[in-house]
Amino acid sequence: MWRHIASNAITLLIVGIFLLGGVILWGQNQYVAEGPLDERICLRVERGSNVTRVSHTLEDEGAITSGTIFRLGMDYADKTAQLKAGSFLVPEGASMAEIADIITRGGASTCGxxxxxxxxxxxxxxxxxxxxxxxxxxxxxxxxxxxxxxxxxxxxxxxxxxxxxxxxxxxxxxxxxxxxxxxxxxxxxxxxxxxxxxxxxxxxxxxxxxxxxxxxxxxxxxxxxxxxxxTAAWQNRVEGLPIETPEEALILASIIEKETGVPEERRQVASVFVNRLNRGMRLQTDPTVIYGLTEGQGVLGRGLRQSELRAETPWNTYVIEGLPPTPIANPGRASIEAALNPDQTNYVFFVADGSGGHAFAETLEEHNANVRRWREIEAQRNSD
Structure with missing residues (x-):
């Protein structure tokens, strides 16, 4: 009889161990399986919060199927004490394991x-x-x-x-x-x-x-x-440029930056200045005159006067030959790359065209015609 009872007990114990193992295996699979979240959410973890509160929030948001499994999984992975305060972007379908990693990894907010x-x-x-x-x-x-x-x-x-x-x-x-x-x-x-x-x-x-x-x-x-x-742009520069140093490239790039706000025009504008430098022509660009007046300290806030175009400053390219001694602003990557890889054109003139961009010309005659059109546009705008 006792042998029978012992045998049954051992059998029940073995069955229980198998069942427990099955439950643990199921829980582990749930912890790493794809989550139910359909759309990304921004999970905010308050300072002083804990895993229990976070698990309830995740359940309410529909990001996890079981707060209990989430808490047990974090505890098993020794992540419970690593919870960070912040706002964290949780992607759609994120598993509980992935969410646990997101909210414990580094503490830097990724959304919010x-x-x-x-x-x-x-x-x-x-x-x-x-x-x-x-x-x-x-x-x-x-x-x-x-x-x-x-x-x-x-x-x-x-x-x-x-x-x-x-x-x-x-x-x-x-x-x-x-x-x-x-x-x-x-x-x-x-x-x-x-x-x-x-x-x-x-x-x-x-x-x-x-x-x-x-x-x-x-x-x-x-x-x-x-x-x-x-450094990268200088290493990839085209041959034949009238620029001898990276500093000169930076100066030219700053002028390009101030002359156009149209990204597609940067290399064309660069070609105008490169062509002028190659031909020994003065750059004659208004932003350099403005910098000579302000030296970068604030905005001029008005148009240039004729006397200012003739005034001698180290930056006035209507007066000096070649490039000014320093950049006139901080140019972005695209303008630096344009200065060192300009379009191949014969343009030596450009003027505003009324659309926010510029009209380019190879000859003075073409340029004067473009200037007349621009003045007509200005006069029409002033009358309107």
Missing amino acids: TEVVYRIGVTQATVQVRELDPATSRFVEQASFDPSADEPPAQFVEMHARPDTRYRVALAEGVTSWQVVDVLGRVDVLEGEIDKIPAEGSLAPDSYEVQVGDERADLIARMTAAQEEIL
């Missing part, structure tokens, strides 16, 4: 709210924007001029949240003085910038920053990025 300090050619703005997980596009929530406007409520609210991300964005064609001036007023940065960086040495781009980052360190990142761009 972003405050962007934009340094533009004519003004600086602060933009508050939110990532739409479904489209992976940012939607603007608020925007203001920090030098003239009171910060809106959205900015004040998001600025106080620990998971808000910050970014500094430089427009192509800003001057180094403008960059330093605005960075001095970016409230999440610290420290001083000892001197204005060399004109043209900063790469226009978007730079993510953290609260407490040093301004000087950000300038160093911008400088390193521009050096890398210029």
